[in-house]
Amino acid sequence: MTLLAFLLCLAGFLALSLAMPRHHAALVGGPLTRQRRRVLKTAGWLGLALGLAASLAAWGLAWGAIGWLGLLTAAAAPVLLVQTWWPRAKP
C-alpha cells in the first residue's frame, strides 16, 4: 500500500510537470493544447489525492497525513531529476 501511494504521487507529479509548457516541450515535444493541459493537470492532482488516500489506508489517519507529505517529497525528487537529465540524454 505504501508503494502504491508512492507510485500514485510519482505519477501525479509527472503529469503535473508535463502540464507545464517548459517541461512538456523538453520531455514530450509537440503542442501542449489547452485540452491536453487540462487533462494532465486533472490527472496530476487526482494522482496526488489518491496517493493521500492510499497513505491514509496504509498508516492510519495521523501517520498517514504525515507519511503522505514525506512521499510527496520523495516522489517530486525523481520527477525533478527526470526533467533535468532526460532532455539532455536525448540526442
Next chain:
Amino acid sequence: MKGAGPKSQGFRQSQAGLHTWTGLLVGWILYLIFLNGAVSYWREEITRWSRPEIGATRDVETVARGAVAHLQATAPKAASWSISLPDERASGATATFREKGRPAPRRGVDPNAVTIGPDGQVAQPRDTEGGDVFYRLHFDLRYVPVIWGRWVAGFCAMFMLVAIVSGVITHKKIFADFFTFRPGKGQRSWLDGHNALAVLALPFHAMITYTGLVTLMVLYVPWGVAANYPSKTAYYAQSITRAKPVKPSGEAAPMVDIGTVLASAERAWDGGHAGLIRIDAPNDAAARITLTRRASDTLVDGRWEIVFDGVTGKIRSQVEPTSSGMIARGGMIGLHAGRFAPMTLRWLFFLSGLAGTAMVATGLVLWIAKRRQKLADPARPHFGFRLVERLNVGTIAGLPAAMAVFLWANRLLPTTLTGRADWEVHAMFIAWGGLLLHGFVRPPRKGWIEQLSLTAALLAGLPVFNLLVTQRGVLASLLAGDMAMAVMDLVLLALGGAFAAMALGVVRHKPGAPKARKAKAVAPPPVQPAVVREPAEAEA
C-alpha cells in the same frame, strides 16, 4: 515585471536580505543541527552498530527476566531496581540498582549499571555512547553547559524559522520552478538546487523547525509557567504526576513473575509495550513495580505509566497523558523525534533531514557563488568572503568526516582504554578542529577536493573494515538476518559514494567559467523587465 513598483520590489528585496543574513549567520550551526538530527533518526541503529558485541533483540521477555535474575543475584536488598528494555530497533537492556541514601552519580559511569544482552545474560560491550552522541550534539552541542547548547540551538531554530518564511517570500516562482534544475550554470545551478531542496521538502522543514522549538518551549518561553506557578519545580510537580515513594515494610515476600506483569501491561495498553521497569522495595511485602511505556509506541510523547503491586501483580494505578495541552505538545515532540515512525516513514524523515542539511549547505555555498563574480579583485577577496568560504570547507565537508572519525574511533580504540567513550568523542572533535584549520590553510578548491575525498574514504572505508577485520561485516550481518547492521554498512558505503561524486564534481569543475560571467558584468545590458527581476530572485 511591470507591476513591480518600488514598494513591492523593496519588500521582496528586504525579505531577500533578511533571508541571506539570517541564513548565513547561523548557517554552520544549522548544518550541524540538521545533519545530526537526520542521523539521529537512526540513533538506536547507530548504537547497535557501535556495540557489535551485542546481537539483535529477539525476545524482550527473555531480556527482562535475565535482568531481574541478575539484580536478584547481585542486589536483592537494594532500595530500587530499574531496567530499560529495548524495542525492536535497539538491543541490550540496562539494569541498575540503587541503595538507600546513595543516589545515582550525576555524571559519568554508574558503577551499579550492567548491560544485559539479548540472551538475558550480562554482556560486556565496548564503552561507547553510540548514536546518543549525534542525538545529544543535535541540541546540546558539546563541551559547553547543556543549557547554553540548548539556547544556541533554539536561537538557530528561530533564525531558521525566519529564513524559511523569508525564503518562501523571496522565491517568487515557487510553482513555475517546482521541477526545475539547471546544472552546470554556476550560481544559477546552486540557486536551483537550493530552491529544489527547500521547496520539495518544505512541509518537513517547517514542521521540524517549529516542533523543534516546541520540544524545549518551557526553556525558551518560561513566562507562562512563571506567571502561574511559584517555581519550575512546582510546575513539574503538578503537570507530571508521580507515584509516592515506597516505604518498605521490612517483611520479606516473593515477587510476582515479571513476565506476568509485562503481559498485563500489554493488555492495558492495547498491545503497547513497556520501555522501562522500575521496582521499588524489591523482595519486600510492599514491593511496587512501575512500568513506563516505550516512547516508540505512540505518536504522543508523554508519560504513560502503570503501577503494579510487586507481590500480587495487581494494577494499583495508571497514568496517561490527558490534558489537551499536554497531548498537543506531546504530539509535536513525537512528530519531531519520529520515535513512533514505522520504517518507511523513518526513511522519509531521514531523507528529508538530509535534504534540509543539503539545503543549508547549498545556501552557504550560494552566498559565495553569488559574491565571487562581484569581487573587485578575485585573486585577493575581502576578509568576510574568505572567512565564509573557508568555514564552508571545514564544516560542509569537515563535519561529516569528523563524524566518520567517531565511528572509526569506535572500531579502533582499545576496549581497555579508560574513558574510552569520551575519547571516541574527543577524536571526532580533534578531527573536526584539524579539518577547520586545514580549510583555512589550503586554497579553497584544493581544500574542497581533499576534504570531500577524505570524507568519502572515511565513510566508505568503514564497511570495508567491518567486512575484512571484524566478525560483523555486511555479509555476516545479512546471513544472520541482522538488518540494522547490514543496512548501516550499506548506507555508509552509499554516503561515501555520494561524497566521492562531490569530490569528482569539484575536480571536473572548470574554474574558467567566471570569465564569461565577468564579460557580462563589464557590459551591463540595458534595464529590461526581465533583467530587473534577476537580482531579487538570485537573492533567494
